[in-house]
Amino acid sequence: MFQRVAIIGGGAAAATLLSELLGRRPPRMLHLDWYTGGGALGRGVAYGTRSPRHLLNVRAASMSMFAGKPRGFLDFVQRDDPSIAGTDFLPRFRYGDYLEAEVAHALQQGALHGHDVHVIPLAVDALVPERDKVTVICGERARGAGAAVLALGALPPQPLGGVSADALASERYVVDPWPLLAGAGADPAPRKVVLIGLGLTAVDVLLELSAQWPRAEFTAISHHGRLPEAHPNTAAAPYGDNAALVESMREAPDIRRWLSLVREAARQGADWRTVVDSLRPHTPGLWNELPLPQRARFMRHLRWAWERARHRMSPAVCRTIAALEQTGRLQRRRGHVQAVDLAGDALQLTLTRAGALQTMRADLVIQATGLNLDVNRTDHPLMRQLVTNAHVTPDPLGLGVQADGDGRLRHDDQHWPNLFAIGSLLRGSRWESIAMPEISQQARALADRLLAD
Template sequence: MDAALDQPVSGTIREADIVVIGGGLSGAILAAQLMRLPGRREVLVVEPRSELGRGEAYSAVELGHTLNGNAARMSVDPDNADDLTQWLAEFIEAGGWPESDRQHVPVSELFPPRGMFGLYVQQRLAEARAAGARDGSVAEHVRGEAVDVQTRDDSVRVTLADGRVLQGRFAVLATGMFAAARTPQTESSGVNATALDPWDVTAMRQLDPQSTVLIIGSGLTMVDAVVSLEQAGHRGPIEVFSRHGLLPHVRRQPPAWVDFLAEDHDLRSPLQLMRALREQCRQAQAQGIDWQAPLDTVRAHIGRLWNQASDVQRRQFVRHVRPWWESHHHRSPPLSAQLVARLHGEGRLRIQAASFKGLVPASGGSVGISIRRRGETALTVVQGAALINSSGIEYDWRRVALALPQQLLARGLVQPGPLALGIAARADGAVLDVHGEPATRLFAMGPPLRGMWWESTAVRDVASQAKALAARLVELQTQKNSD
């Protein structure tokens, strides 16, 4: 038992069966699953934003910021892969997205705007709430920021920034992703204090349209940043710097390919996987089939392969393979990729393989950065009118300078996951404390479990985890009720 729980707590303690910390995609899908299961329960979802279901990724308001997966890949219902396609077809028919015809593809192959996807998640949550209400269940949005968690034998206590206290028989860390561009870090380089938000089109409209913009990182966040600049009317040079100089490939719709991993269980290490995958891609291309077809069969097996790999094998994968895996596997939506390709072809956008080394003083209101180009030892100073941090996601909780992750680590309630990716947990989501002991009442799902499953951020992965965790929580709730 945490000794601090014996101290008086100011204010009223709000009690519930389950407290979900985070109301973005992960928290909303989990709440929906809990509402649809038999039985009566009260769920409190802690989320500082005004709406559930959007979180960091799906609060975007610009139509140009689309999902990087087509509708057929993005269902929040793990039992119905066509759920988003069906919702989207009805939404379009009702006049909700007249611009959809510009993509000239079937509904299942559309890449909807992220804000629209957030609306879809909200509607599915609303439907689940209505279904749960018939059994007396409720999922309530508690607007606020969780800053501390304490556990004891019979409950978990969650403290909010304004001093309110929630107490649940169980609690779930559904904190989502910490976007590097928007996350304060314990060892700050000062970049975020200087840089523009990659999704803030309004701020970009204040730039001289012909000015030079510097971007750190060349992944999907960079693609979003380029889309933002285009929509803001920027027409000047864009200089992109990343260690390997790799761009995300464009996502295509390849034909079905045999699930070769299901037929070969001897593949156990990341190195074996990459060798086999290269061979499968060569076979596909020899038959005139898109190399993305074999690659897309791997997703269903990533968690198993990553989980059974040794730390040495995982470290080798992250160090040597990860950049190429990310650029091939996390692909860009077609319209965004077309924009990047056009700007690159015009010479307006340049991709350079270089490491960011820090900010440097600059004059005249410009921004200066120090870089080291690949193959060179000397540092080079580059200046522009603005800087954008597109370095992706911060998965190491030790580097996230926010109250909740820091408190959880300080209390020893969680420990860093494998390779410091997220936090450690059992397969059922029960978090492991600093001593490696599994919690009985504190669980996690989604991006915090990156170190366990590697791919723990995509909609399909989150939806599957939500279904399994909801069933586990209801099972534990039933057991406690019968004790």
């Protein structure tokens, strides 16, 4: 058992691990330092939104923090409103309420079980892992731990290549949409808004800003110009023949073959979404069996299609976005953004589509290109330090850091015995590692690992 553990990160993954650890009764007292980076405990970016327009993209019944208590979130919300069903898509701020309540409960339990817990609302600047301890550095202060866990979520977004320094300085180019959505607004409200990206982040931006700025018109650009798929109104029965599909995929770790197997299963299944969802628990195993060139191929050609099929909009969100399109307030365009420059008091975008150059003007451009997990291309101080000092090994496809199956981080072709990660940074070793159902499984396994004698 590691008696002194440091958890670094203040979002849902850290909160879940903390709750798993403090809910147990290990043979010895646990010293836990939780470095949260500041902000509301547990909410992070995803559940820090206060907007009722921002809904969970997973049904309430599947959003428990705890792998061993599957009704956790549902029980929490039904205490206030028994009419809520497990199939509902609830506002994300309600999930934030749940996280905060569970953190408070875990801290109480920790005190009751005699654990020594410090909640430190600071960002960690550096880590020095050694074979028998990890030194955690926060400003002037250094504290030792037997083991440390990185629960940093996604890294801060970086501007796309081709965005000029003038465009960035003009404040008309928004690299990170969340502070804008949190109510900073813009005065006067822009009329022509361009979004780069068409995934779930872009959908959140559209839901919020179309309401805040009723006269604004939106153009959303992506390589394929397609929105995420939608969940069906009623939850479909699970796909039945999953074992045979997984077995066939295992036998032929080739991305083209997998695509045809999934398509074939979807043709036979009642609803293609159930086939996609049925692969979820098997994805880390399948991903691990896929050779690196095949993973790279997936990233180049299929990632966009998989993401839009797997990360879907709730039916209500889908209806709102469809209404924006029908009233002409939202247009979708296919293209690849090559450059964004300042042009007078607006921005000019240069795009290519099928080899042809096109330009368009916008009052405001918002980058909504999804999670940044490329540890080689980040200004996150802790991650830069870990990469520069070769304490971690970047994933070759820019999907976080290399890790073993139990989350131990790799360096120099070995693993650290005492440096772990949970959540998004493990995407390169698991692919399916960013949403709560997977994070709760990881938290349970990691708590077992950290407390094992």
